[in-house]
Amino acid sequence: MRNRSAFMLLLPGVLAICLFLFFPLLQTIWPTLGGNGYSQFLHSGYNRTVLGRTLLIAVVTTLLALGLGLPLALWIARQKASFKSVLSVVILFPILTNAVVRNFTWIIILGKDGVLNKVLLGLHLTQQPVTLLYTNAAIVIGSVYLFLPIMVTSLIGSVEELNLEVEEAAAVLGATPWTTFTRVIVPQLTTGILTGSILVFAGAMTAYTTPQLLGGNRHLVMATLIYQQAMTLGDWNQASVVAVVLIIMTVVVLGLMRLVTRWLDRRPSHA
C-alpha cells in the first residue's frame, strides 16, 4: 500500500523525464548511429579545431575561475557574519543576472572602440586599436566572468567547514601563511574545488551565449556549431552528431576530473 503511494508520487516525474528528455535525446542520437556522421565529423579539420577550441576554452576558464575564486572565497568565508552575507549577495547578483547582460558588458569593454582600447591608446601603449573582441581570449574572459561567481559560491561552503585550529596548529609548527594555504587549506578543499570545477567546466564547455556574442562567427565552439549546422546549414544529422560528441566529451572530462580528485584525495571518503 505504501509502495503504491510512493509509486504514484514518483510517476509524473519519471514520465516527464522519460517522455520529455530521454525520448527526444534518443530521437536525436538514433539517426546518427549507423551512418558515417561521426567519421565525417572527425575527418574535418575544421570540426576538430572547433572541438579543440571548446575544450581549451573550458579548461582555461576552469583554471582561471579556480585561481581567482579560491582567494576570494577564502577571504569572504572569513569575514564577520553580517559583512559575509552582504558579500554573498554581491556574488549571487551576477549569477541571477541575465547572461546576455553579462556578456554585453564585455562587448563594451573589449570592442574596437571599447573601454580597454581607449585606455591602451590613451596611455600610448598601442598606436592602433587592438583586436580583443571576437577572439578565443574574449570567450575565455567572458566565460570566467560568467562562471566565477558559481565557483566562489561552491568554494565558500567548503572553506566554512574548515577547522581553524588545524591552521593554528600549522602556524605553531612554523608554517608561513603561504605554506598554510598550499599545504593545509587547499588539500582540505578538494570536494569544493571539484564541485566548483565541474559546474564551471560543464558550463563553459556547453555555453552558447558567450561564444556567440564574444567569439563571433569565426570562433565557433561546439554549442554554436550545433546551432549553425542545424539552423544555418540545415544539416540536422550533422548537428545531432555534434550534440552527441559534446555530451560525450563533457561526460568524459568530468569523469576524468573525478578520478584525478579521488587520486589526489586519498583520505577515506565520508560520502
Next chain:
Amino acid sequence: MLKANNKVLLTISAVVLFFLIAPLVMVIITAFGTDATIAFPIHGFTFQWFSNVFAQPDFVSGFQMSLVVALAASVLALVVGVPLVYALTRYHVHHQAWFQTLFLSPTFIPEIVIGFALYQALVITVRLPLLATLLIGHFLLCLPYVVRLVTASMVLLDAHIEEAAWVYGSSRLKAFVTVTIPNIRASLVAAFMLCFINSFNNIPISLFLNGPDLSMLPTAILNYLQNNYDPTVSAISVLLMLFTAAMMLLVEKVLGMKALNQM
C-alpha cells in the same frame, strides 16, 4: 595561519570583486549617455534609451512571453517535483539514489542539446505546438532546482514531526499541508525563485523553440544586439538588473537573508 585580514588575500579579493562588479556598473552608466552608439565614459544624460526599450515590440512581447513561460514552468516543476521529493525522502524507495540521479539528469545534458532535441522530437516528429514544447524545455530546466533544494530541506526536517501529526489525528495529506509545507516554506520559495529567474534568463533552450510570434526576451535582446549597437541594450540591461535585484529583495523580505544565502 591565513587570517582574514592578510594583505595579499585582501588585495587579490579586492581586484576580483572589482572584476565582478565594475562591468555591471559601467553598463548602468552607458544606459544614460546621449551618443547614438554605446560609449564610456558617457556624454550628456538622457532617459531616451529607456523609452526606446518600450518602443521595441519584440522586447515588450518577449518580456510578457518570458514572464508567462517562467511562471508556468516554475509552478509545473514544483507540482511535479515536490511530490517526488516527498516520496524519495519519506518512503523507503528502492534504488533511491538512482531516482535522484534520474531527476537531476536534465543538468547533465547541455541546454542547447535539450532545445535541439526537443525541437526535433516534439515539434517536428510529434507535432506538439511550439509553446508547449518551450514550456516543457523550461520545465526540464527547473525540475532539478526543485529536487535539489526541496530534498535538502526535507532531509533536514525531522520526519518525526510529521509522524507526530499523524499520531494526533492528521491524515498524511493533511499533515503534509499543515505541518510539512510550513516547515519547508523557505526552500519552496527559494526553489520557485531560482526556477523563475533561470527560466526567465535562459537562452539555449529557447533558441530552437522560437517562431514568428513566439520570442522570449533574452533571445530578442540577443537578436537586437547582433544588428544594433546602441544604449537601448544598456537600458534594458539596467531594467533586467533591477528585475533581479527586486527578486532578491523579495526573497530577503519574505524569508530573510539566510534564505538568500542558500540560493
Next chain:
Amino acid sequence: MAELEIRDLEMSYDKHHQILKDLNLQIKDGELVSILGPSGCGKTTTLRIIAGLLQQTGGQVLVDGTDVSKLPVHKRQFGMVFQSYALFPHLTVFDNVAFGLKQRKVAKAEIAKQVTEILTITGLQDLAKRFPAALSGGQQQRVSLARALVVNPRLLLLDEPLSNLDAKLRVSMREEIRRLQQRLKMTAMFVTHDQEECFAISDRVAVMNQGKIEQFDTPQTIYRAPKTVFVARFIGYENFLPVTAEAGLTYHVNGVALQVAAAVPQAATLTIRPDRIALVDAPGANTVAGTVQSSTYLGNAYRYVVVTKLGTLKVDHVGLSRLADGAAVQLHFPQDALLALQD
C-alpha cells in the same frame, strides 16, 4: 483508559532480517510498562508498530480486545512522546498542544480550557506563546508530554523520551512523567535502554533482546532474580561462572561446589554481583581462594579484580584500606546472592 495486548507480533523487512519474533505482551489498564533493551533489539520497532507508524508482518495489536492493526495511525487516538520531541517548529507551545484537539474537532473554547489546564499541570503556563526553538530541552520535553496528555489518549507511548536530557533533568523528568501518568491513570508504554530510569518509573518491565522478550516482570523481581544471562548482564551482574555439573542446589564450577538458594532446571551459568561477594578470613563453604590482580578506587568502594580457580572475578569491597596487588584473599558467595541462570 485501556488495556493493550500484543499477540504473536512479527516484523521483518526482508526474508533474512527478522526484527521481531512471536512477541507477546499485555498491559493492564492504568499500568506503565517499559521495554528495556540495547539499541537494535527491536524495542522502538515494537512501539512504532503499536502506534501505527509501522505495519507489522504478522500478529495483532489489540486495544481493549479490539484488533487495531488495520486502523491507520491517525485514527488510533494514542499519544506519543518522541525521542527528538518532534514539536511542530512553526507553531507556538499553545498551538502545539492544541494540535490533537483541533484534529478531533473540539470546540475552540473547550480547546483553550483544556490546553490551559494541561499547561498549568506541566508548569508551562508562562511559555504558551513561545515557539519551540526558544525553549530548553527540558521545556520542549514538557511540551511534548503536554501535547500527548491533553488528548486523553487511550494509550501513551514514550520513545526514549529522556535520552536527550542531561543527567539531573532526566531524574526529575522521569518522576514527573510517573506522577502525571498515575494522576491521569494513563495506560503507558515506555521504551528505554537505561536500566535505572526504567526501574524507577515502571510497574512492570519487559527486557528485550534480538526481537524477543527475555523476561517480563516487576522491576524488583527482575533485579533480584534475572532469568537469563542476557538480562543479568544488562542489569549489572558482572561475574558469570560456567556450570560444569549440577545436583539439586549444588552446582560445580571447575571442580568447586557452590550452593545456591534456588535451583533452576538446566542452568548453565551462575552469576553474582560484585558487591555481593564478601572478603572473608578463612576458607569454608561457598568460598574460594584468590589473588588480587589489580584494584580501582570507585569512591564508595574498591573494585578488585581477583584471579581464582573459578576464573577472574570482579569484587567491590567497602573498606578503609586498599589491598595490595598480589594479596591473597578468600572470596565468599552468600547462598542467596548466587543465582543460577538459563542461557
